[in-house]
Amino acid sequence: MEAILRETSISRRGKRLRSVKDGAGLGDAYGGMLERIRAQGGEKTKLAIATLTWICHTERPLQVDELCHALAVEIGATDFDPDNAPSIDTLLSCCQGLITVDKEASTVRLIHFTVKEYLCSHPDLFSKPHSAIAEACLTYLNSQQVKNLSSHPLLDHQSMPFLEYSSRYWGTHANKELSDHARTLALELLNQYEYHASAVSLLKQALPLGCVGGIGASPCFSGLHCASFFGIIELVSALINAKGCQINQPDCAGNTPLLWAARNGDERVVKLLLERNGVDPNRPGMGGRTPLGWAASGGRGEVARMLLGREDVDPDRADNQEATPLSWAAQNGDEGVVKLLLDRKDVDPNRPDENGRTPLGCAAIEGHEGVVKLLLGREDIDPDRIDNQGGTQLLWAAQSGHEGVVKLLLDHKDVDPNRPDKNDRTPLGCAALGGHEGVVKLLLGREDIDCDGPDNQEGTPLLWAVRGGHEGVVKLLLDRKDVDPNRPGENDRTPLGYAALGGHEGVVKLLLGREDIDCDRPDNQEGTPLSWAAQSGHEGVVKLLLDRKGVNPNRPDENDRTPLGCAAIQGHEGVVKLLLGREDIDPDRLDNQGGTPLLWAAQSGHEGVVELLLDRKDVDPNRPGKNDRTPLGCAANEGHEGVAKLLLGREDIDCDGRDNQEGTPLSLAAQNGHEGVVKLLLDRKDDSPKYPDENDRTSLGCVVVEGGHE
Helix, strand or coil: CHHHHHCCCHHHHHHHHHCCCCCCCHHHHHHHHHHHHHHHCHHHHHHHHHHHHHHHHCCCCCEHHHHHHHHHCCCCCCCCCHHHCCCHHHHHHHCCCCEEEECCCCEEEECCHHHHHHHHCCCCCCCCHHHHHHHHHHHHHCCHHHHHHHHCCCCCHHHCCCHHHHHHHHHHHHHHCCCHHHHHHHHHHHCCHHHCHHHHHHHHHHCCHHHHCCCCCCCCCCHHHHHHHHCCHHHHHHHHCCCCCCCCCCCCCCCCHHHHHHHHCCHHHHHHHHCCCCCCCCCCCHHHCCHHHHHHHCCCHHHHHHHHCCCCCCCCCCCCCCCCHHHHHHHHCCHHHHHHHHCCCCCCCCCCCCCCCCHHHHHHHHCCHHHHHHHHCCCCCCCCCCCCCCCCHHHHHHHHCCHHHHHHHHCCCCCCCCCCCCCCCCHHHHHHHHCCHHHHHHHHCCCCCCCCCCCCCCCCHHHHHHHCCCHHHHHHHHCCCCCCCCCCCCCCCCHHHHHHHHCCHHHHHHHHCCCCCCCCCCCCCCCCHHHHHHHHCCHHHHHHHHCCCCCCCCCCCCCCCCHHHHHHHHCCHHHHHHHHCCCCCCCCCCCCCCCCHHHHHHHHCCHHHHHHHHCCCCCCCCCCCCCCCCHHHHHHHHCCHHHHHHHHCCCCCCCCCCCCCCCCHHHHHHHCCCHHHHHHHHCCCCCCCCCCCCCCCCHHHHHHHCCCCC
């Protein structure tokens, strides 16, 4: 603590404080800093305490200009004076290192999270902070400057940076601590609210983005709407008793005061509004959803119970998405509300939404086991209904890995465990794709399950599990006699081919454990499991495959490229080493593009692979490709200096071999400006810089024509 307090500047004190580890001595340090704050006396101490009050109790971090304007408010004043705002440097100085500015977010925050814990543990430090903040926000909103914004909607609201926070959160603070003064200020604001800039600001922050465009200068958002939104019962009570109150008035989004209260879950306000004569409990708002629909969708169980207690409430009215309150409650897993709705004779438990999904489907896809149990307890429930995507309840639960729901559905006699979706994928296929081992085990426990049925992409459950690398699921499926481990997919690629391509070593090991596995079967690109593993650089898989007797290490693909060629072109040094370790390997085979493994490695600049290949006696370092360009020519053309050096280290290298355009390694390197390669070649006695190409152009001529590579 003493070390912190001895620092001579606020910045140094803050840095020393941040360096304190594990909270050791922080309480003493904070106490010392508070003593320094109090010792300043007068306005400085008052400003520091006010600053800390705001930072500790706001609903979100305040930006620098927001905080400065908040502190400029003189509670109860009719005018706001922006010149009264303190500078951020003043705030930093008064707070003695307890606050800092987050440069990335431009917000003001405490120097350490433990500062708030310390300050809030001293109740005598802050006197009714939420009430004070609410009064400041309301004073600001009632100021003439903000009223001018209301009557002149085209004015620049950026000149009033505190407008956004005060509009959105004054009610939140007032709901926590409502002083008599705050109540008076709030009623002053709410009695003129419909045409107030604060109403527009609040709606823009509270409504979904799709509704914001409909907000005009007069959003029809009354004081009663606002009080109901914040759930401040004292204000709602005062406003509904005022003369001319329109309790069912919709705002610009179609929301009534009751809907806002139901949506936000304020039970006291909902109860008060429902007790008023003439209130319409079924009037829909945003998205065509009723107050009951919003309560059900937001998990507001007690509010839903209040609404369902009304005889005139419509419990099955669908919104614009064709979703009923039961659908929303089922989706949210609200068992209590689901039970209340199911007890109603006028609720259809099978009513689908716009996606054709029933309440049971909504609960199944979210894994709400209790709700599923309630719905399946109905005799009139349809447990196997297909939605617009062709999925059943079982399929969605299986795809999401909800074992409890799957078990409940499988126990129902009317559920078909093999019923596919529109892609012909069964619940087993969906579970295998997601790697949900427990669900797969449950499905395989059914005697009538189809373990090997392909979907419209020719994918079987085994193939999907293999592609995802789900070893546990693969093992379960391979233990079945009715599963074909060689059944190919849409590319005629077998499960082993996909496992090799994906580098799923554990899965490859499981598949190779089957006696009936075809280890060398090519797909429709003539690619074998070995060639795919080699191309992808999966050394472990390559090793497993090379240990099998039935695998041909030289089997070419549709480009007549062997596994060695595939590995060489990609630069997979470890795979090349494994393949070259085979006595029966052909290390110098040409593919149908006229390239050898060495040529492709040289062209791509893979020095390690080139070195491995050059160590072989049966590799010709001068063997050209289809354009008669040698490996050295390819390396020179691309500027791969290291590869060129390796090739020039061979005594039998042809340094001056010409391709079918009469280009030599030197002319190609010169033409492309590869100085290092040119120098290596010029150091060779057997290279002629004057040797012309097909255009009778020498190496020097190439340099000049191609841009003057100095």
